[in-house]
Amino acid sequence: MLVLMLVATATLRLCPLARAQPLCRIHTVRTGKMFQVGQQTQGDHLYFSPAATRLIKHPCKKSIALYLGKQLFFTRNNFESSLLPFSIPTSMQVGIPEVTSAHFAGSVLLLVVNRKVYIYDYEAGTWNASMGIKHPVSHISGDNCCYSEHHFCLDISNSVFAYLHGDQTSQTNIYFSNTQGYRFQKYAHERQAELVGSLGGIFYFHSLSQVGLLLIDQGKAKFGYSDHPLNHSFGLPFDYNGTLDILITPGQKGILIFWFEKSLLVSRSAGQLVDPIPVREGHRILYSSIFEASITIHSVAATENELAVLTRENNLYYGSLGILTSFLIKFADQNIWSQEAALMFTDLGMLEILTPLPDSVFPAFDFQKCPVNIQAILMEPQLQVDFCKVELLQGEFENKMFIIDMNSELELTALMIPRPGTSPVPLAMVSNPHSLGLQAIIYEDGYTYDGNMKHRLNISLRQQHHWGRADPNFTSSIKRPTISTITLDIANKEISCVDLKPLTALISVGCDLEKKIVIQNEISACYKGILDPVALQDNYSYVIEKEAYDPNFRGQRATKDLVVYYPYEKLGCPLLAYYDTPWKPVVELWREGKFQEVIEAEYVLLEVNGLFTYTYALTARTALCTSQPQNWTTIIENAGDKGPFAWDRENYVSCHDPNNDAPLNWPDVPYQILGGPTENKVAFKQRNGIYVFFISIVDPYYSYCHLQTTFSVYVYGAFPLPVRQWEITKFLLMVAILLSVWLAYIIPKMLHTEQGHRFKGFWFSLCRRCRKVCACFRCRR
Ligand SMILES: *[C@@H]1O[C@H](CO)[C@@H](O)[C@H](O)[C@H]1NC(C)=O
Ligand SMILES: *[C@@H]1O[C@H](CO)[C@@H](O)[C@H](O)[C@H]1NC(C)=O
Ligand SMILES: *[C@@H]1O[C@H](CO)[C@@H](O)[C@H](O)[C@H]1NC(C)=O
Ligand SMILES: *[C@@H]1O[C@H](CO)[C@@H](O)[C@H](O)[C@H]1NC(C)=O
Ligand SMILES: *[C@@H]1O[C@H](CO)[C@@H](O)[C@H](O)[C@H]1NC(C)=O
Ligand SMILES: *[C@@H]1O[C@H](CO)[C@@H](O)[C@H](O)[C@H]1NC(C)=O
Numbered sequence: 001m002l003v004l005m006l007v008a009t010a011t012l013r014l015c016p017l018a019r020a021q022p023l024c025r026i027h028t029v030r031t032g033k034m035f036q037v038g039q040q041t042q043g044d045h046l047y048f049s050p051a052a053t054r055l056i057k058h059p060c061k062k063s064i065a066l067y068l069g070k071q072l073f074f075t076r077n078n079f080e081s082s083l084l085p086f087s088i089p090t091s092m093q094v095g096i097p098e099v100t101s102a103h104f105a106g107s108v109l110l111l112v113v114n115r116k117v118y119i120y121d122y123e124a125g126t127w128n129a130s131m132g133i134k135h136p137v138s139h140i141s142g143d144n145c146c147y148s149e150h151h152f153c154l155d156i157s158n159s160v161f162a163y164l165h166g167d168q169t170s171q172t173n174i175y176f177s178n179t180q181g182y183r184f185q186k187y188a189h190e191r192q193a194e195l196v197g198s199l200g201g202i203f204y205f206h207s208l209s210q211v212g213l214l215l216i217d218q219g220k221a222k223f224g225y226s227d228h229p230l231n232h233s234f235g236l237p238f239d240y241n242g243t244l245d246i247l248i249t250p251g252q253k254g255i256l257i258f259w260f261e262k263s264l265l266v267s268r269s270a271g272q273l274v275d276p277i278p279v280r281e282g283h284r285i286l287y288s289s290i291f292e293a294s295i296t297i298h299s300v301a302a303t304e305n306e307l308a309v310l311t312r313e314n315n316l317y318y319g320s321l322g323i324l325t326s327f328l329i330k331f332a333d334q335n336i337w338s339q340e341a342a343l344m345f346t347d348l349g350m351l352e353i354l355t356p357l358p359d360s361v362f363p364a365f366d367f368q369k370c371p372v373n374i375q376a377i378l379m380e381p382q383l384q385v386d387f388c389k390v391e392l393l394q395g396e397f398e399n400k401m402f403i404i405d406m407n408s409e410l411e412l413t414a415l416m417i418p419r420p421g422t423s424p425v426p427l428a429m430v431s432n433p434h435s436l437g438l439q440a441i442i443y444e445d446g447y448t449y450d451g452n453m454k455h456r457l458n459i460s461l462r463q464q465h466h467w468g469r470a471d472p473n474f475t476s477s478i479k480r481p482t483i484s485t486i487t488l489d490i491a492n493k494e495i496s497c498v499d500l501k502p503l504t505a506l507i508s509v510g511c512d513l514e515k516k517i518v519i520q521n522e523i524s525a526c527y528k529g530i531l532d533p534v535a536l537q538d539n540y541s542y543v544i545e546k547e548a549y550d551p552n553f554r555g556q557r558a559t560k561d562l563v564v565y566y567p568y569e570k571l572g573c574p575l576l577a578y579y580d581t582p583w584k585p586v587v588e589l590w591r592e593g594k595f596q597e598v599i600e601a602e603y604v605l606l607e608v609n610g611l612f613t614y615t616y617a618l619t620a621r622t623a624l625c626t627s628q629p630q631n632w633t634t635i636i637e638n639a640g641d642k643g644p645f646a647w648d649r650e651n652y653v654s655c656h657d658p659n660n661d662a663p664l665n666w667p668d669v670p671y672q673i674l675g676g677p678t679e680n681k682v683a684f685k686q687r688n689g690i691y692v693f694f695i696s697i698v699d700p701y702y703s704y705c706h707l708q709t710t711f712s713v714y715v716y717g718a719f720p721l722p723v724r725q726w727e728i729t730k731f732l733l734m735v736a737i738l739l740s741v742w743l744a745y746i747i748p749k750m751l752h753t754e755q756g757h758r759f760k761g762f763w764f765s766l767c768r769r770c771r772k773v774c775a776c777f778r779c780r781r
């Protein structure tokens with residue numbers, strides 16, 4: 001081995017310019033020209049305004065791409081056939097067909113032509129002018145999500161910004177579209193008027209769930225962000241020499257490439273930190289930046305984890321976008337550059353230098369291609385590239401989408417096979433640590449299989465509970481669902497690990513739609529024989545007397561009694577509650593039809609028919625509130641047209657929250673929140689009957705879901721209403737008084753007559769009857 005290396009070094013010394021193989025072998029694509037004769041393009045030929053070329057690939061559909069130069073070419077097969085220059089129908093009346101920016105948004109191609117946005121639906125072959133933009137724009141920006149068909153992945157592809165590059169940020173008009181660019185609306189960035197500098201771009205950084213606005217001022221640029229906690233400060237300033245083109249690499253990892261002829265920078269944190277990319281030779285840093293290397297960049301291509309640069313000096317540079325570092329190495333010279341050349345990756349480790357060639361006979365252009373096999377070139381000894389320490393990195397979770405709700409965890413597994421004798425370090429990173437303080441921890445265990453050492457990696461994604469609820473930097477996304485990605489890679493991976501793609505998954509930090517709440521119903525009113533399930537199922541109805549309900553939920557008597565049909569299919573048999581015992585339901589969390597836990601979080605109840613014959617055991621004072629608690633009256637007042645059942649995790653404010661500054665003016669009002677830290681319960685008034693409750697979990701820390709349902713309770717055991725009882729008592733009392741007066745008058749007389757014996761008989765029978773009535777009365781209770 002050592003001898004071999006010595007020989008290699010010796011050879012190298014002897015003929016440093018000798019190379020085993022050229023970078024690439026040129027071939028020309030020239031097909032399908034005959035079909036296009038006569039198909040001489042209609043419309044205006046588009047051209048790209050900067051003197052340079054660009055090549056934009058669709059991040060999800062690998063064979064769709066757009067070449068921008070003196071002509072534009074749109075391909076759906078990776079330029080595998082000759083193409084007519086791309087043109088826009090004259091009916092669009094663009095004027096000067098000059099293109100300044102282009103972007104793929106899902107199934108459409110957006111172009112800024114002559115300062116207006118146009119949409120080309122390449123599936124349908126139709127063109128449209130976008131609506132809503134009232135001022136000239138020069139650029140569009142957006143991102144594409146390739147992970148799944150889930151709605152929030154589609155939302156990413158549908159979001160587009162349009163703006164005028166270089167305009168004064170404080171007064172410029174920025175437009176946003178969530179309809180793939182068909183319709184735009186003015187976008188208002190928080191405190192835009194106060195921002196100093198010109199606009200270098202605006203981007204939706206989905207990896208951070210933030211909008212980032214690039215401000216340029218006196219040769220420096222920095223990002224400002226839209227949402228808490230990043231909106232309090234700016235990203236670190238970096239050198240802004242020339243006009244930087246900004247590429248968002250696919251995969252929502254937050255990797256950005258900034259470049260112009262003399263500068264190349266990278267950010268792995270969606271612009272919070274931006275650094276120049278150094279040029280290395282072996283382990284040595286030759287130049288700390290492209291500026292220092294004094295080369296002129298002509299074209300840049302980037303994928304999720306690779307980067308390539310073509311220079312005017314006929315050089316090709318290659319780099320990998322690692323999880324911790326990025327750098328470039330220089331490949332040997334070859335005469336590959338021309339003014340029209342552009343660079344694109346066709347596959348992992350496969351690069352292509354593409355040049356359109358005009359044809360003197362046919363209008364369609366041919367394509368000269370020079371495919372570069374990166375892996376093969378990296379094997380060349382003069383590049384002094386270390387071998388890759390990892391043979392395999394594999395995980396089922398790759399390119400999938402997962403949901404993580406509050407108080408949930410996610411476990412992902414992967415397999416790593418290192419090269420024998422090495423010990424590479426796996427690393428897992430989340431792109432958006434502000435999302436609930438997401439943290440990834442790798443548990444690694446090695447085992448031997450078939451004589452090879454394998455490493456099983458368990459990646460546990462969880463929230464940093466120990467940061468505590470109070471840390472605003474990590475509870476920023478409590479009310480706002482966010483997304484993040486998790487990437488598993490090897491720390492300081494060698495550049496030769498071309499085939500070793502980092503594994504990435506998309507994490508939606510939001511509601512898990514499989515979650516439901518269920519009210520425990522172990523002792524139902526049917527089980528106890530109090531209600532008859534057969535009768536309940538048979539279109540059962542009951543009457544709510546007008547004194548007991550308010551259709552407007554304000555606690556005022558209604559004007560007429562209400563007949564309520566009992567929806568048995570929906571509610572089943574009601575729970576049973578004894579009127580005189582403070583009560584609260586047992587709320588359970590179920591997921592995918594399986595019981596998870598009893599919910600201890602805060603929730604609220606509201607009788608759906610407006611019954612108000614119940615109150616709460618605690619008051620604001622006894623619940624130890626430090627501020628005035630919310631109640632249904634205040635919620636309904638503020639709900640507007642959202643209807644009465646509007647109390648949820650988004651508008652709930654705890655009266656125990658130290659940041660809640662509503663003064664506690666009415667400490668004796670009932671405290672209407674159940675669960676959570678207090679022992680609050682519902683206290684039913686003296687009324688038997690069915691209550692149908694709406695329940696809503698309001699604790700914002702329990703789940704992103706709006707956990708709500710309805711259930712019914714049968715309250716029993718109450719005496720008849722006090723009004724009627726008092727009337728009966730009054731009547732009986734009157735009878736008793738009259739009777740005793742009469743008796744006091746008659747008895748002394750009667751006892752001396754012979755009717756006396758008959759009277760005794762009457763007395764006894766009266767007594768017997770009275771006992772019956774009394775027993776009966778007791779029954780009714
Ligand atoms: C696009 O333009 C066509 C006519 O050219 C029109 O029929 C269609 O409704 C437009 N589509 C949208 C989404 O505006
Ligand atoms: C940041 O955003 C939060 C809410 O999103 C807002 O309350 C706060 O005022 C903002 N701060 C700044 C400095 O803009
Ligand atoms: C920008 O230009 C200055 C000199 O004009 C140079 O010192 C600096 O390194 C350049 N920055 C980058 C990122 O190219
Ligand atoms: C990884 O998970 C598997 C299955 O859950 C378990 O058997 C193994 O012990 C775990 N390994 C580590 C290091 O935690
Ligand atoms: C929260 O973030 C701000 C700036 O964004 C920082 O100054 C502060 O120290 C952070 N707080 C904690 C507890 O990390
Ligand atoms: C239930 O009763 C109401 C009123 O009597 C009637 O309109 C309705 O059709 C009945 N429904 C069923 C399913 O019997």
Ligand SMILES: *[C@@H]1O[C@H](CO)[C@@H](O)[C@H](O)[C@H]1NC(C)=O
Pocket residue numbers: 555628629630631632633634666669670
């Ligand atoms: C609701 O709260 C307000 C104060 O926020 C109080 O004035 C009102 O009496 C409360 N209503 C009920 C029914 O407790």
